[in-house]
Amino acid sequence: MKATLVTAVFVLALCGSAFAQSQGAATPAASMMNFKQACGADVQKLCSALPAPKDQRTCIRQNKSQLSSTCLTFLAEKKSENQAMKRQMTSPPPAAGGSGN
Numbered sequence: 001m002k003a004t005l006v007t008a009v010f011v012l013a014l015c016g017s018a019f020a021q022s023q024g025a026a027t028p029a030a031s032m033m034n035f036k037q038a039c040g041a042d043v044q045k046l047c048s049a050l051p052a053p054k055d056q057r058t059c060i061r062q063n064k065s066q067l068s069s070t071c072l073t074f075l076a077e078k079k080s081e082n083q084a085m086k087r088q089m090t091s092p093p094p095a096a097g098g099s100g101n
Helices: 002-023 028-047 053-062 069-090
Strands: none
Touching: 028 053, 028 069
């Protein structure tokens, strides 16, 4: 009985995790693909001489006024998602309800 309960809880946790991933943040690989789709032309135009991704990110930040509306929208959405995730991670867990048995 106890093993069945543990298995059920484990399965529910996996399902919840999969649902959260499908509803929430994209995987890093998917996020990078979206960045390439949204900002790839801007990177090529403004920062192609810089081979390292870190340098390209710095270049994009420095040339924000020259970015396309698609790239600016993507970056704003990502910033908003990151801020929401940080708030969620730093907020205290909800108070446990129940009878305290």
